[in-house]
Amino acid sequence: MHNIEAAAELLGGIGVARPEVELAVRRLLEAFGEDVSRQGLEGTPERVARMYDELLAGYHVDPQAMINDALFDVEYDEMVIVRDIEFYSLCEHHMLPFIGRAHVAYTPSNKVIGLSKVPRIVDLFARRLQVQERMTRQIADFLTAAIHPHGVGVVVEGLHLCAMMRGVKKANARMVTSAMCGSFETNFQTRQEFLALIGRNGGSILT
Numbered sequence: 001m002h003n004i005e006a007a008a009e010l011l012g013g014i015g016v017a018r019p020e021v022e023l024a025v026r027r028l029l030e031a032f033g034e035d036v037s038r039q040g041l042e043g044t045p046e047r048v049a050r051m052y053d054e055l056l057a058g059y060h061v062d063p064q065a066m067i068n069d070a071l072f073d074v075e076y077d078e079m080v081i082v083r084d085i086e087f088y089s090l091c092e093h094h095m096l097p098f099i100g101r102a103h104v105a106y107t108p109s110n111k112v113i114g115l116s117k118v119p120r121i122v123d124l125f126a127r128r129l130q131v132q133e134r135m136t137r138q139i140a141d142f143l144t145a146a147i148h149p150h151g152v153g154v155v156v157e158g159l160h161l162c163a164m165m166r167g168v169k170k171a172n173a174r175m176v177t178s179a180m181c182g183s184f185e186t187n188f189q190t191r192q193e194f195l196a197l198i199g200r201n202g203g204s205i206l207t
């Protein structure tokens with residue numbers, strides 16, 4: 001099971017050091033030229049520290065506890081797809097949100113994972129400081145380590161607030177990344193089937 005731990009790519013330590021974050025946010029507000037004692041900002045450093053604790057929780061999940069009760073032996077080798085998994089992450093370059101949807105598919109080899117666990121796997125990697133390309137790859141690698149399927153396909157569509165808010169061309173704000181492993185990489189038909197199944201309903205990734 002050590003491969004699952006490794007694939008989870010966790011951070012050591014006990015997690016977000018709230019007092020330090022609180023202090024840093026206070027300093028940040030001062031550096032903005034704000035009056036940190038004014039009513040609206042009074043509780044902000046503490047709130048932001050608590051928020052990061054939640055938004056960065058993915059570094060400290062116990063991956064085995066997360067999936068252990070949800071692995072099932074089955075004789076089934078058709079593609080399993082979980083579409084439109086909402087995710088919320090933070091880009092590591094600006095610490096601004098990127099949000100969107102992940103589509104995860106695999107072709108089982110004697111093992112499947114409970115449907116409700118797939119969004120948890122996405123969360124495991126979304127709730128970190130991330131780049132979308134790496135997050136996409138991590139989801140695919142983790143699923144591979146957990147159930148050793150014939151293949152895995154992951155497509156992630158994300159809207160990056162750092163691009164949208166900073167007046168870069170809006171077209172660049174929407175990013176699509178993919179990771180194809182095993183049969184999804186080697187078998188054109190498998191890949192096409194996956195892409196057709198997630199492309200069917202197209203449209204905006206936020207509706």
Ligand SMILES: [Zn+2]
Nearest residue numbers: 091093094162
């Ligand atoms: Zn960014």
